[in-house]
Amino acid sequence: GINVAIGDWSIQGVNGRDQLSARMVDYTMHLSLIGLKPPTLHNGNGLINFGVGGFSYYYSRTRMALTGTLTDHNQQLQVTGEAWMDHQWGNFLSFGNGGWDWFSVQLNNNTEMMLYFIRDAAGKVNAAYIGYIGADGQERLVSPAALRTNILNHWTSRVTGATYPSGWQIEINDSHVQTLLTLTPEVQNQELVVYQSTGNAYWEGAVTIHGQSAGTQVQGEGYVELTGYSR
Structure with missing residues (x-):
């Protein structure tokens, strides 16, 4: 389980049932999450190849039911939705001037995908991973x-001058998965400039998704992280 608090921010949970709370000036958040699928140990055993960075342990809960409240200047809002939880750790090394493009995908047919590409300093992809989580909760x-x-x-960011990809078409065609998806950022500017914490700037944000999966129209939501574009 987990029980961590930093000031008015806290996470508590065990076995896929989590409580998130946070408070700042004019805003509060209290959320309850319940896993709807078993945890996914990526690559079967939870150990993934991070290319030039080495290896990393990694598991996800790719679909969690979410309920709770958000308070905005004393106005309380009831919220519901579906969430995704990642836990990644290890002794992987610096990527130098390289980076990664990482995608999480939740579709309305009860399937998910996690994929990433590791780039070296020249921009060449030297490791990739594509995991498809079926409605049965099994990763293929x-x-x-x-x-x-x-x-x-x-x-292109006006703050850092970095130019990021912004919108993708992803096509997969193998014996398990046949998809053609378009991912569009909900807001173009989702850059995080965090030189005082992680020492870099990167793009991380929400995307909307539409397309086809197994010959059926689908839509969904996702999250994308892009590192190594700001230097």
Whole structure:
């Protein structure tokens, strides 16, 4: 389980049932999450290849029911939704001037995907991972050879000058998975400038998704993290 608090921010939970609370000036959050699927140990045993960075332990709860309240200037809002929880740790090393593109995908047919690409300093992909979590909660690994991605747009930060991909088409065609998805950032500017904590700037934010999976129209939500573009 977990029981961590920093000031008015706290996380408590065990066995896929979590409580999140946070408080700051004019805003509060109290959320309850319940896992709807078993945890996914990525790569079967929870150990993944991080390319030039080494290896990392990694598991996810890819679909959790969420209920709770948000308070905005004394106005309390009841909220519901579906969440995704990641836990990643290890002794992986610095990526130098490289980085990664990471995607989480939740579709309305009760399936999910987690995929990432590790880039070296020259921008060459030297490790990739594609995991498809079926409605049964089992992860099926997809060969990178079955994946095609197209960057649909770019966005340049006025703060750091970094240019990030902004919109993607993801196509997977293998024996387990046949999908064609378009991912669009909900807001283009989701850059985090955090030089005082992690010492860098990167793009991390929400995307909306639509497309086809197994010949059926689907839609969904996702999250994308892009590192190594700001130097």
